[in-house]
Amino acid sequence: MTSRAAKALAADVPVIAAAHFEAEADKYGPDNPGGYVNLGTADNRLVWDLLEPRLSVPVRRSDVHYGLLYGTPELRAALASVLGPVWPGVDAEDLVVLSGATACLDVLATALCDPGEAIMVPAPYYAAFDTDLTARSGAMLVPAPMSPDTGFALDPAVLDQALTTARRDGVVVRALAVTSPGNPVGQVHPASVLREVLAVAAAHSVDVIADEIYAYSAFGGEFTSMVGAEHVHGIWGLAKDFGLSGFKVGVLHTRNPEVLAAAQALAYFAPVSTHTQGLVTSLLSDTEWVGGFLAENRRRLGESAATTTKLLAAGGIGYVEPGGGFSLWVDLRPYLPEPTAAGEHVLWQRILRTGRVNILPGTAFACAEPGWFRLCHATDAETVAAGVARLVEVLAA
Amino acid sequence: MTSRAAKALAADVPVIAAAHFEAEADKYGPDNPGGYVNLGTADNRLVWDLLEPRLSVPVRRSDVHYGLLYGTPELRAALASVLGPVWPGVDAEDLVVLSGATACLDVLATALCDPGEAIMVPAPYYAAFDTDLTARSGAMLVPAPMSPDTGFALDPAVLDQALTTARRDGVVVRALAVTSPGNPVGQVHPASVLREVLAVAAAHSVDVIADEIYAYSAFGGEFTSMVGAEHVHGIWGLAKDFGLSGFKVGVLHTRNPEVLAAAQALAYFAPVSTHTQGLVTSLLSDTEWVGGFLAENRRRLGESAATTTKLLAAGGIGYVEPGGGFSLWVDLRPYLPEPTAAGEHVLWQRILRTGRVNILPGTAFACAEPGWFRLCHATDAETVAAGVARLVEVLAA
Numbered sequence: 188m189t190s191r192a193a194k195a196l197a198a199d200v201p202v203i204a205a206a207h208f209e210a211e212a213d214k215y216g217p218d219n220p221g222g223y224v225n226l227g228t229a230d231n232r233l234v235w236d237l238l239e240p241r242l243s244v245p246v247r248r249s250d251v252h253y254g255l256l257y258g259t260p261e262l263r264a265a266l267a268s269v270l271g272p273v274w275p276g277v278d279a280e281d282l283v284v285l286s287g288a289t290a291c292l293d294v295l296a297t298a299l300c301d302p303g304e305a306i307m308v309p310a311p312y313y314a315a316f317d318t319d320l321t322a323r324s325g326a327m328l329v330p331a332p333m334s335p336d337t338g339f340a341l342d343p344a345v346l347d348q349a350l351t352t353a354r355r356d357g358v359v360v361r362a363l364a365v366t367s368p369g370n371p372v373g374q375v376h377p378a379s380v381l382r383e384v385l386a387v388a389a390a391h392s393v394d395v396i397a398d399e400i401y402a403y404s405a406f407g408g409e410f411t412s413m414v415g416a417e418h419v420h421g422i423w424g425l426a427k428d429f430g431l432s433g434f435k436v437g438v439l440h441t442r443n444p445e446v447l448a449a450a451q452a453l454a455y456f457a458p459v460s461t462h463t464q465g466l467v468t469s470l471l472s473d474t475e476w477v478g479g480f481l482a483e484n485r486r487r488l489g490e491s492a493a494t495t496t497k498l499l500a501a502g503g504i505g506y507v508e509p510g511g512g513f514s515l516w517v518d519l520r521p522y523l524p525e526p527t528a529a530g531e532h533v534l535w536q537r538i539l540r541t542g543r544v545n546i547l548p549g550t551a552f553a554c555a556e557p558g559w560f561r562l563c564h565a566t567d568a569e570t571v572a573a574g575v576a577r578l579v580e581v582l583a584a
Numbered sequence: 585m586t587s588r589a590a591k592a593l594a595a596d597v598p599v600i601a602a603a604h605f606e607a608e609a610d611k612y613g614p615d616n617p618g619g620y621v622n623l624g625t626a627d628n629r630l631v632w633d634l635l636e637p638r639l640s641v642p643v644r645r646s647d648v649h650y651g652l653l654y655g656t657p658e659l660r661a662a663l664a665s666v667l668g669p670v671w672p673g674v675d676a677e678d679l680v681v682l683s684g685a686t687a688c689l690d691v692l693a694t695a696l697c698d699p700g701e702a703i704m705v706p707a708p709y710y711a712a713f714d715t716d717l718t719a720r721s722g723a724m725l726v727p728a729p730m731s732p733d734t735g736f737a738l739d740p741a742v743l744d745q746a747l748t749t750a751r752r753d754g755v756v757v758r759a760l761a762v763t764s765p766g767n768p769v770g771q772v773h774p775a776s777v778l779r780e781v782l783a784v785a786a787a788h789s790v791d792v793i794a795d796e797i798y799a800y801s802a803f804g805g806e807f808t809s810m811v812g813a814e815h816v817h818g819i820w821g822l823a824k825d826f827g828l829s830g831f832k833v834g835v836l837h838t839r840n841p842e843v844l845a846a847a848q849a850l851a852y853f854a855p856v857s858t859h860t861q862g863l864v865t866s867l868l869s870d871t872e873w874v875g876g877f878l879a880e881n882r883r884r885l886g887e888s889a890a891t892t893t894k895l896l897a898a899g900g901i902g903y904v905e906p907g908g909g910f911s912l913w914v915d916l917r918p919y920l921p922e923p924t925a926a927g928e929h930v931l932w933q934r935i936l937r938t939g940r941v942n943i944l945p946g947t948a949f950a951c952a953e954p955g956w957f958r959l960c961h962a963t964d965a966e967t968v969a970a971g972v973a974r975l976v977e978v979l980a981a
Binding site for chain 2: 193232238250298461462
């Protein structure tokens, strides 16, 4: 096996995916009350009733033959229309469609970094960044730890300092990857903070990978995009805001002509089927329906987050107040057998094996402080309630 | 831009794709009689009437959420069943589904070759190998030219000699990539020849990439697979035998555990949407329909090839007798202004610009002898006839 294949293999099945498939194989439900309650996967299970009537679209002859591999003009036009409100002035010509946000991250890392060069990420960060941004590209990640004292709020000063330190240490940082709204913590970053982050990146001459896959899932604050300047490359997709995670439709936005050309070329290796492109085009082209859907999705997410935090509070479990996305950043520090990564692992396994609840430990997100867990609430209220009840029970034991 | 991005960009839009999109944008038809007749693309346009009634499949809830990224167990089981007759003893566990045969080729090149190592290909070869096998993987191609005197028949002795020469020259060849049935020449390679090729590969300790994407499109001879031994890695897909090129569903088969693990890991970056996986699973699960479809497809391809060769012969144009696939290897040597690559380019441009017929010149397939062109006949008889008539006319001028 080549060294690169080994690297991809070593990075395979991030903890997040392994736990997901284990939990899904023996899933809690009316007919399996002893199964796993899966609150580990950032999957939107609140909107199937809205989607189902829109998904029966006949396959046209043009949908089965070769199409432009970085997205048909029709799909990119529909995407530009949907994204207009969050990405002001977005042009369909600046969009590249790829088989999922994963492929978007990989393509940006490949276009921006030579092997061994680095991407800085505020930590805790989306667990799959470790695979997505490095396994094929050969780039490396440099985490910049945010402080537990502020609820891990995005801090431009910390990034500035970390970039300075990295340069001093001889690390060539090419980009800063920021998930906004945040994941796993679930914050909606204030516009003023994002402006400062962009200024820090510009001052250090690093590009910005703006992972805005939850752009339309902000329910507790107003989302502001980082997209706009030539050194900012946006990522969005259908997985989160539209609850279509299996469709693997990612979209990359850039105003940098070189990055755009490279992404169009690399899309050749990770295209979306014209079949799925056809369906998504049809879905997104009804702008009135889209507007209603996105508003209802936000409403349901807000309701789900509020219900879940109420249950956590009633069970005496702390959390960072969420503003967007699907996840709650839960404070289980008081329940650690010891305040270390090993202690966190023990508690995680107890929750998974004894409680039969899948939530993910902070180490999976490179959180510097042990004891934090990510709980995804974007599933039906009954299941979430069952999961929290089990969690409270296992913590009390 | 990184060097790798530049490499991908330089390899982008192979001549085959550029000509395709130009021809498709102004396409010959009843309402556009002056448009391009596109006989340049290896796209199967003979089976839409058979497919259309089978493609209206409701999207299930499970089709919109995360699935196993290297192919759902259901799809791999259906694929194993369909492929059983051509890949004896194929096991669904040895299959990896990827977003197109392109991704399969890229993944195999990445798993088998470190950058700078080589893959040998009998020439002329499928034009996109240059991109698929090298642009992301960093591997290089070493063509082994077959002889015009035998109609470019696959010759194990030539491969043996070329592998010896490569080793002497310090080139590390890791694999031999063979398209079977052949493309662009359209031969069905005899079983005895394929056995010898496998023996040559084994003797030189190189793996074999068996590109068998036309496995079910042999109409003039019996197809024999190379798949079986651990050092042979098979590729198939829905693009050719099922006429679903836009679906970008490729499948890789290997009995080598390391290559399998690497391919499963790399599939993470180029998955097929669960939406398309669901439809394809439904389509392939009706084994009776599949059997009838594949037989009718072969019959139509044979008829189309026979009709087209008759027209060519009537127009005084030579060709290699085809046995499979969609292409005819047409001998336009007598019409070259001079017997060079430059002369071939002049003739190609005349056919494309004056004749408004898109067929591809041999240089695009690394053919050592100028004057050969690939003509794809898998489209409706009226269009093919119009294209051949124009070709005859432009050659006579």
